[in-house]
Amino acid sequence: MSERAAFINQVTTAVPSQDVHKAFLAWAEQRLPDERQRSVFRRMAERSGINHRWSVLPTTAGGGSPVADGGLYADAPPPTSERMRIYAETAPELALAAIAKLDAGAIARTTHLVVASCTGFVAPGVDQIIARRLGLANHVERTLIGFMGCYAAIAALRTAYHIVRSEPAARVLVVTVELSTLHLQFTDDMEALLGMLQFGDGAAAAIVSADATGLRIDRPFAIAMEDSETLIQWAIGETGFVMQLSGEVPGRIGSALEKPWIRERILDAVDAGKIDSWAVHAGGRSILDAVQRGFDLPANALDRSREVLADFGNMSSSTLMFVLAAILRQSDEGERSGVALAFGPGLAAEGFRYERAA
Known part of the structure; x- marks a missing residue:
C-alpha cells in the first residue's frame, strides 16, 4: 500500500432508545383531511421499507411518544429556540455514545477531529464539546461540517482522507450526529408528511488513519x-x-x-x-x-443499505456511516x-x- 493511503479503520454507531415510527404514522395520518388521502398515506408508508426510527426526545410521564399528551409535539409546534436547546443537550451525548464503542487507544491518539451535523447549531460547537468531554489535547485540530445534509458523511471522511494523505502520522476521529426528529412540522401536506416519515436520529464515529486496516x-x-x-x-x-x-x-x-x-x-x-x-x-x-x-x-x-433504512430510517449524514459499519462488521473475502x-x-x-x- 502507498504511504499516502488513508483507511477507515473502524466505524461504530449509536441510536437513542425510543422508537417513534409507529407513533408518527398514526399522528401523520390523523392530520390528513380525508379518508382517500389517509389510505394513500398508509399504502406509501407500508412501501417505505422503514420499520423503526429512533428519537432523542424523552417519553412522556406515561411512557408516550413526543406526539402524545405531555410530549414535545402534543399541542403546538415548539419554536426553533426550544429545539436547539434540546440539540445542545442531546447531540453531544448521542455522539459520545457512538465514540465510546471505538477502541479507546485509538481515541487517545486522536490528532484531528472532524464532526458533521446539519440538524442543529450550538456554540461552542459540538466538536468542542466532544473534544472537552473526551479529554482530547487542546491542540487537536477540529473541523465542523454543518448544514450539508445527507452527503456530509462523505465530506467528513473526505476531509479525513486529505488530512491523512498530507500528514501520514495523523489519526482522525470522524463523527456524524443528526437529530432529525427535532424538526417535526405541523402540516396536512401529504408530500411533506411522507418526507418526514423517513427521518430518525443517529450518530456514528470512525477512525481514519494510515494504518492499513479496514x-x-x-x-x-x-x-x-x-x-x-x-x-x-x-x-x-x-x-x-x-x-x-x-x-x-x-x-x-x-x-x-x-x-x-x-x-x-x-x-x-x-x-x-x-x-x-x-x-x-x-x-x-x-x-x-x-x-x-x-x-x-x-x-x-x-x-445493507435497505437493512439500515428498515432498522433506523434516514438519519441524514449518519446513515452512510451505518452502512459502512455493516460492511466492516460483515467481512466478506469476496x-x-x-x-x-x-x-x-x-x-x-x-x-x-x-x-x-x-
Whole structure:
C-alpha cells in the first residue's frame, strides 16, 4: 500500500432508545383531511421499507411518544429556540455514545477531529464539546461540517482522507450526529408528511488513519446535478428546520446515472457489475431503487443499505456511516472493492471508491 493511503479503520454507531415510527404514522395520518388521502398515506408508508426510527426526545410521564399528551409535539409546534436547546443537550451525548464503542487507544491518539451535523447549531460547537468531554489535547485540530445534509458523511471522511494523505502520522476521529426528529412540522401536506416519515436520529464515529486496516478510501468524487437546486431544500424556520423534498428526486437520480460522464466519475471506468460492494446512503426506498436500476445492480447489491433504512430510517449524514459499519462488521473475502455514494441538497452526489485492506 502507498504511504499516502488513508483507511477507515473502524466505524461504530449509536441510536437513542425510543422508537417513534409507529407513533408518527398514526399522528401523520390523523392530520390528513380525508379518508382517500389517509389510505394513500398508509399504502406509501407500508412501501417505505422503514420499520423503526429512533428519537432523542424523552417519553412522556406515561411512557408516550413526543406526539402524545405531555410530549414535545402534543399541542403546538415548539419554536426553533426550544429545539436547539434540546440539540445542545442531546447531540453531544448521542455522539459520545457512538465514540465510546471505538477502541479507546485509538481515541487517545486522536490528532484531528472532524464532526458533521446539519440538524442543529450550538456554540461552542459540538466538536468542542466532544473534544472537552473526551479529554482530547487542546491542540487537536477540529473541523465542523454543518448544514450539508445527507452527503456530509462523505465530506467528513473526505476531509479525513486529505488530512491523512498530507500528514501520514495523523489519526482522525470522524463523527456524524443528526437529530432529525427535532424538526417535526405541523402540516396536512401529504408530500411533506411522507418526507418526514423517513427521518430518525443517529450518530456514528470512525477512525481514519494510515494504518492499513479496514477500508482504503480512494478517488473521492463530487457531482452537482444541473437544474436541480429546488429538489431538496433545508431552511431554518420559526418552528425548526423545514425540509422540502421533491418527489422528483428518485427520477432525477435515475436519469443522472444514465449519463456517461456521471457514470465515469462514480465508477472510474470500471463496469458496475464488477464492483463487489455498495455503500449507498439509505435516503429512502425509491432512491435505493433508482440507484439499483441506474447501475443495473443485482437484487441483493444494496441489501445493507435497505437493512439500515428498515432498522433506523434516514438519519441524514449518519446513515452512510451505518452502512459502512455493516460492511466492516460483515467481512466478506469476496468483497474487495466498493463504492460509497450519497445524495443531498443541490441536488448533488458525493462519494468515493474503497478497497478492503489486505
